[in-house]
Amino acid sequence: MSLNLVQAWKGARARLEAAGLVGPVIDARLLVEAAAEATRVDIVTDPYRELTPQQEATLEDYLTRRERREPVSHILGRKGFWKIMLNVTPDVLTPRPDTETVVEYSLREFPEHAPWRILDLGVGSGAILLALLAERPAARGLGIDVSEEALAVARDNAAALGLASRAAFLRSDWTAGLAPDEFDLVVSNPPYIADHVIPTLEPEVKDHEPHLALSGGPDGLDHYRILAPEILRVLKPGGRFSVEIGFDQKDAVEALFREAGAVFVTTIKDLADRDRVVAGEKKALETTA
Numbered sequence: 001m002s003l004n005l006v007q008a009w010k011g012a013r014a015r016l017e018a019a020g021l022v023g024p025v026i027d028a029r030l031l032v033e034a035a036a037e038a039t040r041v042d043i044v045t046d047p048y049r050e051l052t053p054q055q056e057a058t059l060e061d062y063l064t065r066r067e068r069r070e071p072v073s074h075i076l077g078r079k080g081f082w083k084i085m086l087n088v089t090p091d092v093l094t095p096r097p098d099t100e101t102v103v104e105y106s107l108r109e110f111p112e113h114a115p116w117r118i119l120d121l122g123v124g125s126g127a128i129l130l131a132l133l134a135e136r137p138a139a140r141g142l143g144i145d146v147s148e149e150a151l152a153v154a155r156d157n158a159a160a161l162g163l164a165s166r167a168a169f170l171r172s173d174w175t176a177g178l179a180p181d182e183f184d185l186v187v188s189n190p191p192y193i194a195d196h197v198i199p200t201l202e203p204e205v206k207d208h209e210p211h212l213a214l215s216g217g218p219d220g221l222d223h224y225r226i227l228a229p230e231i232l233r234v235l236k237p238g239g240r241f242s243v244e245i246g247f248d249q250k251d252a253v254e255a256l257f258r259e260a261g262a263v264f265v266t267t268i269k270d271l272a273d274r275d276r277v278v279a280g281e282k283k284a285l286e287t288t289a
Helices: 005-018 024-036 040-045 053-067 072-076 097-108 127-135 148-160 222-234 250-259
Strands: 078-081 084-087 117-121 140-145 167-171 183-188 235-244 262-269 275-282
Touching: 005 024, 005 040, 005 053, 024 040, 024 053, 024 072, 053 072, 072 078, 084 127, 084 148, 097 127, 097 183, 097 235, 097 262, 097 275, 117 127, 117 222, 127 140, 127 148, 127 167, 127 183, 140 148, 148 167, 183 222, 222 235, 222 250, 250 262, 250 275
Parallel strands: 117 140, 117 183, 140 167, 183 235
Antiparallel strands: 078 084, 235 275, 262 275
């Protein structure tokens, strides 16, 4: 006998709960929707719609993979971030709600019709840059990553979102080769996890995310030491930056940016009330009366 939508959802939830997974209700719904080619509304308004044998087989495959701790974003190949949907592969970090704090703060400081130039360092899937460009139609952006595979994902996402004409992507080691005083806004979610912590992370992260996008060296701060002076170099005078940090890195990262000459350095908390983004400005040119 075929499963219907509500049976499939309840069964999927029970399996993921039994596997001890965090967030089994949402994961089960997403996997059922994808396998059954259904929407959240369908599950509510047409709960007794039966799955085809092929859809049941697809759902079984999805649930088995999730029980093995493969992230839902990898199973489905996509992940929602801010107001956009992104293609995701094992070559990029899965975009997380915490990182939306970078977007939210940047937009707050970013006039709607300003033709700003944005730089996203360690662009990955393109999440931050593309979320900003989608909200600011006069802006243009450059995304840099050391991974050619990540850049391919970002380019695909830019094209899918209709943003390819305003987004360029470059393989480089952080800011190497960029001219000074070039950008109005620099954003980054650099690797910031201390190397000894990575083996203790959830299997979804340590076994499925690219370690290149996680490893911040012995204390997690290696990349900020490079980025702080370089971000200040490539910003225009008066330009702004916002970078994601680990929850316990506020004081160290703020100090690195102040030492590099940043002004108005501050830290913004995420929705869970943890320190998440260090932001500030490059000192504006002094004018004489």
